[in-house]
Amino acid sequence: MYECPRAGITAELRLSNCTGSREVRKGRMESSVRRRMEALSRHLLQPHEANTGLYQVLLKGVQSEKQAEPVIIGGMVLDIHATPSIPANPRTTTPGKVYYREGGVARNIAECMSKLGAKPFMISAVGLDMAGNLLLEPWKSAGLSMEGIRRQQDINTAVVSNIFDAKGEVVAGVASVEAIEKFLTPEWIQLFKGNISSAPVLMVDANLSPPALEASCKMAAESNVPVWFETVSVTKSRRIASVAKYISAAFPNEDELVAMANALSGQDIFHPISRDNKYSTESLFQTLKPAIWVLLEKGIQAVVVTLGPDGVFLCSKGGLNSMKIGLEKTTQYGFSRKLYKTVNSCCPSSWYSEAMHLTGGSQFFTMHIPALPASVVRLTGAGDCLVGGTLASKCAGLDVIQSLAVGIAAAKATVEAETNVPSEFSLTAIADDARMVYAHAKVL
Template identity: 45%
Template sequence: MEGAQRRMGTIARHLSDSTSLHALAYEHSQHNRKPGDKVPVVIGGMVLDIQATPTGGRLLRGSTTPGEVTFVRGGVARNVAENMALLGARPFLISVIGDDVAGESMLNHWKSLGLSVEGIRRCTGITTPVVSAVFDKQGELAAAVADTYAIEERLTSEWIKKFEDIIKRAPIVMLDANLLPPAMEAACSLAKEANVPIFFEPVSVAKSVRASKFLNLITYTSPNEAELVAMAESLLQDRKLEKRLLDHEVPAEKNLKEPAASLWRMRHSIRALLDTGLDYIILTMGSHGAVLCSLSSTNPQNFRTVQKNSPSRNIENDSGISFLHFPALPASISNLSGAGDCLVAGTMVALSSGADVSSALAYGVSASKWAVESDSNVSPNLDQHLVSGKLFLMLNLRCLALSEAFISMMKGWL
């Protein structure tokens, strides 16, 4: 017990001295920004979300279920960028909208945030992208239909290249998978020329595979379990490789609990993606939080501080992958649809400040608490001071403490 207390004291001192994250609210203050400053770039969809949630019992297939229907400003890229703005950053959004009421509303809202609309292409004669989603009574997505053809047709390589200078000056560039592969690859190539790290958000299972041919250009990606497996299977299919990517049952002798059991099942998929040259996978696991995955052989500098000052450490296994687990914070769940976008936003804000990837992900997981407690895609209660203050410190202490138990669950791999 005394040894554990010493370790936790060391962690607390290390985290309280990490001013680059503790002072994010001030470093990224909109009032301190000047023209020409480096700003994070977010490229992807601005979407009108039509969200339906039952107010009573379960959803009734083939019938009408009483509930609430709301119209919400959405789109992965737009959500991420607005969350970043609430956390004190000034992201530059590159997107497209139609010349309709939905597009006008989104444009006016963006102006009200004090953010540039220069990168938002408004096209005549098209409708703003729309996603119609139905949630179950637990707040989980039950089904959705997306009409995002405007993004695919009008958010082109040519439009993205208009902002080459801004992209090449950015501390980080995020792409969402609403873009078609040629547009994504063009953006990746511009960023890579200037050694700007690239963050890929897979959006959905169907769209996650769009980046499979140029994962070597990408630094970070944030799939859920289904998206990760789809990306890996697409990658191996393209290369005409045959490999068993998913073991559906964990052998009893492994005695693994979640999330370790899921990682065991997905280890081949994770390895396949990392072998392309992709640096980090931020695997989002719902109520289990997120797991940071990288190749053990990389021996990333970003993990060294965590390894030295905490019970958490690289977990090497027979797949040659390192894992670092970040449990989700306790929350009163209202709607889960915006949690992933908020996690990405928080992580990107921290990375933009120069934070290491493990600290940045802890900040992102902390920020996502506000998303699940809000009915909106972007929580109006998201507050940069709270996320970067005591709650962030508590999250790190909790993550690192629980990682010791996580390591114990992984002993069967070693």
């Protein structure tokens, strides 16, 4: 105990200076460790097996200092978009335009989130090839993490080639995405258990193999991290069957909903509905309700059925607060803070406070949230940006209805762009569109 106040101050200042020097050295050491770890891992990770123990030891000190980030696991895909300028004829080439676009459901969601202020941590796999370079160059330029992206010489980067019609709809396509299932393994994902356990939310897409899906969801469940499931396609959406009990939220379209309900019930009792018939919002919901109920009964806390130009149905058992997301683990900063303040001021949560706080585990709650008119250029990426916009908004602290309004606004911006994710989002435009959507939401 110091008797001289001045001496006490001097000693405290010296201690502070020493601490600062140690922090600088510590930061340099962590940077050095990370570089060495990455170099070692490239030599130690075999094509089909990761040296999990060593990798985790090297990462342990670095990861403990990291800020909690939402984790996204799934495909990074190079999309080739071909649009004929005249009606295409079979067995010959047709004049038109061909573009390379960064794609993949999980990758699109992560990019959308990053442009709305979130900081997603991506776990995926790409090759040391042209397609991989085209995907990762803009990723690095955006300052997004490369740590969870597996790169090896024997990986052929996933590629999808699509032909579009004049309305922006896919006419035909070929997908070569086997690398995602082959190399995005449970062993690779296990290396990032620390990231998953500290995340506010985990988002998985159904491109993952069933073992990788189950491993990812179990890791999240061990730390009470909510899991959002993106369906990808009708066929792959059926992979929900083994992981439904872990899922907090799922985003199927109508056909994927039917496939998921059949997979979960173990029977082919649900059938796709024909949209050639005219359905009112209420009659459409009543038609889909039995399939939605199967998903909710299997433990999925919120089901968001995407209806294209008709918007979405948001469904849950009880109040919408059942869609937990662990917001206490998130931090608002930059665009995220602005998004929260702007949307919360124009879309006050008090409008739907009763719906948010309904109680009763068996009560079926549904809200219809409408879409927005748009000048459609391309439809690919719209569903991904709906999910990305919703997830980024939830991570910013908005409630689920506000977040879905932002997601629909992000989807509108996407269909009006040439790329799978717009080059940037205007906060003013997003907020204005979200307000319009929010004002016309309706409890069914």
